[in-house]
Amino acid sequence: MSKSAVPVNLADKLAQFSELWSQKKVAVINDYEVKLAKLQGEFVWHTHDDTDELFLVISGRLTIQLRDVDVALAPGELFVVPRGVEHCPVAEEETAILLFEPAGTLNTGDTGGSMTRTAEILD
Template sequence: MTHHVLNVDAALGAISEYWQPHRLTSINDYDVKVVKIQGEFVWHTHPDTDELFMVINGELTIQLRDGDVVLGPNDIYVVPRGIEHCPKAENEVQALLFEPKGTVNTGDVGGDMTAQLRELG
């Protein structure tokens, strides 16, 4: 049996573009993605799934219609399915995302910021 260890810092170091998630690994029917974030994303929702954000470095604000959630390093927040949200970061944020395979980053709105999921390695 081969044991394959993945390193989050190395994976994030391989990413040069913002808002372009890369699949680090998968577990069951979920992808674990690494992403760099800076600026403001688009308001969107994921009607059929929750979305977990874990900040590795930086400060991420997840704007919600009823108030903002601010995450720092090692903080985790789950945006419940169907809740409209818009992530933003004044400075670079490095984060992990946990979502079902096939989840589109722009959810139900699509548009220019829709990413093609990329594989690391």
């Protein structure tokens, strides 16, 4: 059986790591990566000029701060930040999310800095 015929169990993948704000790649579809991350606290304000960014909350709660409004997400809810829109994710409690974005997208977008991480592959 080919590896592509094996389903990805998100709970199992989330159990493999504990680091916060560190994206883990769990699948690839065309030129896009499906990533998991655990968040708590406030990230950095940043923009992705060339791509939209999809956030899907698996557990916990996430607020996506935009300059003119906050978007509150509960488990099972998703939000797409349009390309070029400055945003800042905030999680008051530990929150697990799924991200869907083009391969190579930096988590800190145009901001860079000490919170920049390259997505690691989870087997």
